Amino acid sequence: MSLHLEQVTKRFGNVTAVDHVTLSIPEGEMFGLLGANGAGKTTTFRMILGLLEPTEGTITWNNETINYDKSHLIGYLPEERGLYPKLKVKEQLIYLGKLRGLDKQTIIKEMEYWLERFKVPEYAEKRVEELSKGNQQKIQFIVAVLHKPKLLILDEPFSGLDPVNVELLKEAVIDLKNRGTTIVFSSHRMEHVEELCEHLCIMHRGKPVVYGALKEIKRSFGKKNVVIHADFPLDELSSFPGVVKAKRTAEGIHLQIEQEEVSQRILAHIANKGFIRKFALEEPALNDVFIEKVGAAYE
Amino acid sequence: MNKFWIVLWHTYITKLKAKSFIVITLIVSLLTFAVTNLNHIINFFNKDEKKIIGVIDQTEMFYEPLKTQLAKNRDRNLELKLFHGTEKEAKQKVKSEKWDAFLTLAYDDKQLPKATYYANTIADSDISGKLEQALQQLKTALATAKIGLKPEQVTQLYEPVPFQKIALEKNAKTEAELNQARGLVYALVFAMYMFVLMYGSMIASEVATEKSSRVMEILISSVSPVQQMFGKIIGVALLSLTQFSILFAVGFSSLKSNEYELFKLIGIAHIPASTLVYAVIFFLLGYLLYATLFATLGSMVSRLEDVQMVVTPVTLLVLASFFIAMFGLDSPESPFITVTSFIPFFAPLIMFLRIGMLDVAGWEIALSIALLIGTIVFFAYIGAKIYRGGVLMYGRSTSWKDMKKAIELTKK
Numbered sequence: 001m002s003l004h005l006e007q008v009t010k011r012f013g014n015v016t017a018v019d020h021v022t023l024s025i026p027e028g029e030m031f032g033l034l035g036a037n038g039a040g041k042t043t044t045f046r047m048i049l050g051l052l053e054p055t056e057g058t059i060t061w062n063n064e065t066i067n068y069d070k071s072h073l074i075g076y077l078p079e080e081r082g083l084y085p086k087l088k089v090k091e092q093l094i095y096l097g098k099l100r101g102l103d104k105q106t107i108i109k110e111m112e113y114w115l116e117r118f119k120v121p122e123y124a125e126k127r128v129e130e131l132s133k134g135n136q137q138k139i140q141f142i143v144a145v146l147h148k149p150k151l152l153i154l155d156e157p158f159s160g161l162d163p164v165n166v167e168l169l170k171e172a173v174i175d176l177k178n179r180g181t182t183i184v185f186s187s188h189r190m191e192h193v194e195e196l197c198e199h200l201c202i203m204h205r206g207k208p209v210v211y212g213a214l215k216e217i218k219r220s221f222g223k224k225n226v227v228i229h230a231d232f233p234l235d236e237l238s239s240f241p242g243v244v245k246a247k248r249t250a251e252g253i254h255l256q257i258e259q260e261e262v263s264q265r266i267l268a269h270i271a272n273k274g275f276i277r278k279f280a281l282e283e284p285a286l287n288d289v290f291i292e293k294v295g296a297a298y299e
Numbered sequence: 300m301n302k303f304w305i306v307l308w309h310t311y312i313t314k315l316k317a318k319s320f321i322v323i324t325l326i327v328s329l330l331t332f333a334v335t336n337l338n339h340i341i342n343f344f345n346k347d348e349k350k351i352i353g354v355i356d357q358t359e360m361f362y363e364p365l366k367t368q369l370a371k372n373r374d375r376n377l378e379l380k381l382f383h384g385t386e387k388e389a390k391q392k393v394k395s396e397k398w399d400a401f402l403t404l405a406y407d408d409k410q411l412p413k414a415t416y417y418a419n420t421i422a423d424s425d426i427s428g429k430l431e432q433a434l435q436q437l438k439t440a441l442a443t444a445k446i447g448l449k450p451e452q453v454t455q456l457y458e459p460v461p462f463q464k465i466a467l468e469k470n471a472k473t474e475a476e477l478n479q480a481r482g483l484v485y486a487l488v489f490a491m492y493m494f495v496l497m498y499g500s501m502i503a504s505e506v507a508t509e510k511s512s513r514v515m516e517i518l519i520s521s522v523s524p525v526q527q528m529f530g531k532i533i534g535v536a537l538l539s540l541t542q543f544s545i546l547f548a549v550g551f552s553s554l555k556s557n558e559y560e561l562f563k564l565i566g567i568a569h570i571p572a573s574t575l576v577y578a579v580i581f582f583l584l585g586y587l588l589y590a591t592l593f594a595t596l597g598s599m600v601s602r603l604e605d606v607q608m609v610v611t612p613v614t615l616l617v618l619a620s621f622f623i624a625m626f627g628l629d630s631p632e633s634p635f636i637t638v639t640s641f642i643p644f645f646a647p648l649i650m651f652l653r654i655g656m657l658d659v660a661g662w663e664i665a666l667s668i669a670l671l672i673g674t675i676v677f678f679a680y681i682g683a684k685i686y687r688g689g690v691l692m693y694g695r696s697t698s699w700k701d702m703k704k705a706i707e708l709t710k711k
Contacts, residue, residue, distance in 0.1 A: 049520045051687070068302075071521040078520075082513025087313070098305045099521040143517060 002026050003048070003151065003182065008057035010043050010206075017043040019206040020057070025184060025199065030177045032193035033186040034290070035203035041186040042079050044203070045153050048184070049076055061151060072101035075149030079156050079186075081140050085129035089115075089139055092128060093146060100147040107146060114142045118168060134161050141169060145176060152176060154185035158192055170196065190286040202290055209293040214286075221289050225282040226255040226263050232274035240266060252278070256288065302522045306530025307537070310505070314538050324542055328549045335553040350426055353382040353389050353401035361404045361412050361437065368433040377429060393417060400426060411438050471658055480574065480655030481628055487578055488624050488648055491585055495617045498539045499593040504606045505531060506597030506686075524686040525679065532590040577654050577664075584671045585647025589613060591675060595682035620645045624652055631656040641667050643674035 003025040010018040018040040025031045033041050046052040048059055050066050059066065066074065084092055090111065097107035115121045118138045128136055137160060145152065157173070158166045173196065177183055187193055193200055194214065202210040210217055223244060228234055229252035237253060238246035242262035247254040257263060263281045270276065314320055333340065356362040366379050382389055382401065389401045400418035407413040414434055416427050443453045464474055472480065506528075509515045518527060596609045623645055627636040631653055640650040640663075650667040653659050 051516070051519060068521075068523050074520070076517065076520045078513070078516040080513040080516060082516065084509075084514055085512050091313075095305070095309050096517060096521070098309075099302055099518070 003061050003184070004059070005044075005048070006058045006060075008044070008047060008054045008059060010040075010047060010052060011055045016206050018047070018054075021201075021203070021206075021208050022057075023201055023208070023211065025182060027182050028177070028180050029199060030173070030183045030185070030197050032197035032200035033184060033203060034188070034190065034193055034200060034286070035186070036188060038205075039203040040206040041203060042155055045076075045155055045184070045186065048153060049074065071099075072147055073150045075100075075144040075147065075152040077141055077144040077152075077154045077157055081137055083128045083136060083139060083143070086127060088125055088127055089131075090124045092139070093143065096143050097146045100149075102147050110146050110148075111142065114146070117172065118142075134165055137161060138165070138169075141172070145172070148179075148181075150181060152181050152183045152185075154183065156187060157185055158187065158189065190290065194286050200286075202286075202293065204294045210289060217289060218284055218286075221284050221292070223256055223258060223284055223288065223292075224260050224263065225284060225288070226257055226266060227278060227280045227282060228252045228255070228266075228270070228276065229278035230270065230274060230276045234270070237266060237270070240269065256284075303526040303530045306522060306527050307534040310531050310534030311537050314501075314535070315541065320538070320542075324545055327542075327546055331546050331550045332553050335550050349376050349378050350399045351378050351380060351397070352426065352430070353380050353392060353398045355382050355384075355386065355389060355401065355403045357403065357405045358412070364437050364440075365404070365430075365433055368437050369429070372429070372433055372436075377426065390417060393419060402430060411441055468658065472656060476571075477656055480652075483574065483578060484624060484628060484648070484652045484655055487582060487651060488621055490582065491648060492617060492621055494539060494586055495589045496614065498535050499589050499613070500606065500610055501538075502532060502535050502590055503593040503597035503610050504603060505535070506594055507600050507603050507606045510598060510600070511602055519687060523683075525683045528591070528594050528679070528683060528686055532587070532594060535590070536586060574655055577651055580668070581647040581651040584668070584675065588643060588647070588671065588675050588678065589617065591678045591682050595678065595685050598682075598686040616644045620648045624648045627652045628656075641670060643671045646671050 003023075005021055005023040008018060008021045009016065021040075021044060023031075033044065035041050043052065047054050048066065050068075061070070064070075087095075090108075093111050094104055094107050097110075098104070102110075111124065112121070115123060120135060120138065123131060123135065123139070128139065131139065141154075141157065144154065154173070157169060161169065170192075173183060173185070185196075197214060199213050200210070200217070201208050228237075234253040235248070237243060237255060240262075242258045242265070243255050244258060245256040255266070257266070260281060267279060354362055354365075362379070362381050369377055369379065380398070386403065389398075392398045393401055396419075400416060402417070403415045405413055405415075412434055414430070416430065418427070421427065439453065440450070443450075448456075466472065509518065522530075592613050593610060596613065597606060600606055600609055623636070623639050627633075627639075627649055630636065636649060636653065639645045640653050642649075646667045650659075650664065654664060
């Protein structure tokens with residue numbers, strides 16, 4: 001049950017929202033789609049769901065196109081959150097669950113499980129408009145996963161949540177993945193993607209600029225980071241051979257180097273100059289990759 | 300369960316349980332009950348109230364005949380009192396509300412009665428009207444007696460002319476049938492107008508609510524727009540039928556206890572079955588057409604406040620059919636009516652009007668229905684497209700240009 005996007009392009013008049021995207025998402029994987037606002041993430045999702053028709057290219061899931069016959073296999077958390085404000089949570093879930101092919105008993109059983117899990121069992125009889133935005137989002141998430149979908153699409157699932165709830169939701173997402181759900185999610189938070197995804201794609205103005213396995217991407221990037229905290233000035237290191245970028249921090253300096261070897265030369269160079277509190281060689285952050293590929297600071 | 304039925308049932312049940320629906324149904328039921336019992340209510344308030352009218356008869360001739368005439372007319376709640384005082388005293392009695400009014404009777408220059416009516420206000424024309432009528436009859440009797448006519452001859456004079464209309468065409472409607480058809484057309488025009496105004500904008504705002512609350516994106520990812528749109532349209536239709544049945548039951552039972560013959564009242568009893576069938580067909584098709592339009596328009600707006608604005612043109616179309624139908628009731632054969640009976644927006648009312656009142660050829664009816672169904676299918680198709688695109692658009696403006704944009708969104 002893998003999802004394939006083949007040369008998918010979407011144009012709105014003269015604007016190309018998604019430009020020749022080719023992706024392959026294996027079954028049971030968690031796939032991250034990264035990009036700034038307007039990068040084409042939501043449009044890509046809408047095409048996967050069949051809400052929009054691609055201008056060019058094909059999207060197949062398990063070698064078949066996605067249509068309404070398969071809607072019970074697909075869960076969707078839209079970026080524009082929305083529920084019926086006047087309906088009780090229970091009525092809401094029953095209606096939307098039935099539309100995904102569930103019967104009432106199953107819905108109520110699942111609803112109780114999820115409300116319990118999100119520590120809000122008392123919300124079943126409340127109207128959605130009475131809930132806080134973060135809690136509405138939990139309900140929205142339940143709507144997306146109630147019917148145990150095989151393919152789950154989460155558009156910015158963590159935005160607008162406090163850290164405690166982000167953790168709750170993350171655990172739920174990981175659980176679903178372990179149960180075999182294929183999950184595609186978008187975020188503009190690099191750290192969420194780094195934490196959750198094996199594979200990812202960074203989109204920029206509709207084009208995929210980075211695509212592949214997270215480890216692979218970082219390794220092929222080559223560059224590493226060096227973090228130094230010391231009691232003496234380190235400014236001269238910004239012009240040290242092999243240093244690509246330097247950023248002064250409160251306690252020292254943050255360097256990006258071309259290869260790991262450079263770090264050892266830097267260490268040798270500063271070893272006798274004074275007291276060094278910290279010297280660390282770090283893997284590049286996804287953010288570094290993004291900046292490199294897109295050529296602009298992100299966030 | 301088929302998703303269409305889920306949408307239909309959900310729409311029906313949530314609307315049915317809504318407080319606003321229950322309250323409105325209750326209020327209208329009470330109103331219906333009140334209207335059908337209007338005569339009881341009026342009698343209740345007017346029961347024992349006898350109006351006392353003082354009469355100054357300067358001729359000393361007309362008082363008794365007038366009293367007799369009033370008794371003949373069965374105006375029992377008027378009590379005349381002969382008064383021999385002055386006008387000033389009489390006025391005083393009216394002012395102090397001992398009398399409701401007083402009347403002075405005198406001769407005019409032809410020795411016939413003339414009268415002046417005094418009351419605190421002359422806003423109530425009920426008493427003065429009855430007095431005037433009785434006096435008029437009295438005057439007629441006197442005048443005709445003067446020229447030597449007998450009362451029977453006078454009755455003859457006022458008898459209406461027997462004027463019978465007979466249609467020569469073989470299948471032309473008889474006078475009775477025409478009256479019934481008129482009644483039915485009135486009923487249909489009224490029902491159509493009510494349905495479209497009340498439930499049409501309900502559909503539009505239902506769609507707009509789903510859109511403004513953004514629940515739409517989840518909905519269209521699980522149900523196709525066509526199923527969703529028609530589930531909603533039929534759900535609201537069922538709701539309206541429920542409401543109408545309640546009101547009808549209230550009205551009917553209350554009329555029955557009032558000993559009215561309801562069917563006689565609207566003249567439904569002798570209408571041919573085919574006409575009734577056509578009434579149902581045209582009503583359903585008309586509802587479908589307008590409901591589809593409303594659903595489409597509802598999907599165009601992002602805010603509930605804008606609903607009224609976009610549905611106005613459609614409401615005007617309904618109003619236009621209403622006026623055309625009113626014109627058509629008097630001259631169903633005019634070319635204008637013939638033409639409009641084929642225009643789908645007007646056809647439900649106008650073609651039905653023609654069927655009820657004229658002998659319309661089968662192919663004309665078939666053509667009109669076919670055009671109507673074609674238009675419904677066309678708008679359902681366009682509507683579903685706009686619906687699908689429109690719900691993904693959250694622009695602030697609402698213009699006809701947006702409609703084009705919405706259709707483009709669903710293209711490749």
